[in-house]
Amino acid sequence: MSRYGGRDGGAGHGGAPESGADAEAAAVSCTGLRYSFGESTAVDGLDLTVRSGEVFGLLGPNGAGKTTAIRCITTLLPVPKGMARVFGLDVAADRMRVRRLLGYVPQQLSADSGLTGRENVSLFARVFDVPRRERRARVDQALEAVGLADAADRLAKTYSGGMVRRLELAQALVSAPRLLILDEPTIGLDPIARTVVWEHIMAVRAATGMTVLVTTHYMDEADQYCDRVALMHKGRVRASGTPRELTDDLRARRGGGPAPTLEDVFRxxxxxGLNEEGGEFRDVRRTRTTASRVG
Known part of the structure; x- marks a missing residue:
């Protein structure tokens, strides 16, 4: 079993499975998930299954409902019982137990620039109720896992954009999650920094067996790193499968010809509707703000 809990022990403090969680259940299961902001429907009957141990990409244009769906799954937005489960736990009825299974890196930056890397991760260890006797070791392990051990005692404001994203990954890993949820983790990063972030994500996943649910607008990332993907549009999943299955299906529907890419499937x-459903002004502002801070 890995130092982060691993496939056998599951997440949770000391490696014990969270009470009530079903080790055989899907990591995420959404059935008819709906969420509206006033008269605007963001998620409209979403059916989604993420298998335990896989890297799953949730793709779609701005305004498709990806971030809203993730906020429902992470219990940050309230939903009725029965619409979403994490390892068999209902996100409405078992909010605290669900949260103990999660690591979450939001689209907006969560690191405090006035703290050192170690202080940022230590803060998250306390927030996620990592036992005091384990905190120092857990913090060191998380920083080591993302390649920030040597920079741990520098202020986060001195970090590059890629280092900030890796710091946020360490914050999410310190609680040894069974499910890591990443909302556009490489937004605003250059290609080299994007690759480094993904190398660390995949290394931790290989060592622990944790499930990864990620949203990204970079189709090359989804194609290279995701076991399966789902493409959302207007609040629903419109296509899902492995990247190869989706591109093969599109090629067949076109009657042959050159092999399409995942970006072709996206289009x-x-x-x-891409031109009309490209998200609201606040989506663009939030994305540009995040990108400018990590750039």
Missing amino acids: DVAGS
Whole structure:
């Protein structure tokens, strides 16, 4: 079993499975998930299954409902019972137990620039109720896992954009999650920094067996790193499968020809609605703010 809990022990403090969690259940299961902001429906009957241990990509244009769906799954937005489960636990009825299974890196930056890397991760260890006797070791392990051990005692404001994203990954890993949820983890990063962040994500996943649910607008990332993907549009999943299955299906529907890419599948699913459903002003502002801070 890995030092982060691993496939056998599951997440949770000391490696014990969270009470009530079903080790055989899907990591995430959404059935008819709906969420609206006033009269605007963001998630409209979402059916989604993420298998335990896989890297799953949730793709779609701005305004498709990806971030809202993630906030429902992470219990940050309230939903009725029965619509979403994490390892068999209902996110509405078992909010605290669900949260103990999660590590979450939001689209907005969560690191405090006035603290050192070690202080940022230590803060999250306390927030996630990592036992006091384990905190120092857990913090050191998380920083080591993302390659920040040598920079741990520097202020976060001196970090590059890629280092900040890796610091946020360490914050999410310190509680030894069974499910790591990443909302556009490489937004605003250059290609080299993006690769480094993903190398650390995949290394921790290989060592622990944790499940990874990620949203990204970089189709090359989804194609290279995700076992399966789902493409959302207007609040629903319009296509899902392995990247190869989706591109093969599109090629067959086109009657052959050159092999399409996952980006071609993305355009096919979103269609002409991309121009009309590109998200709201606040989505663009939030994305540009995050990108400017990590750039």
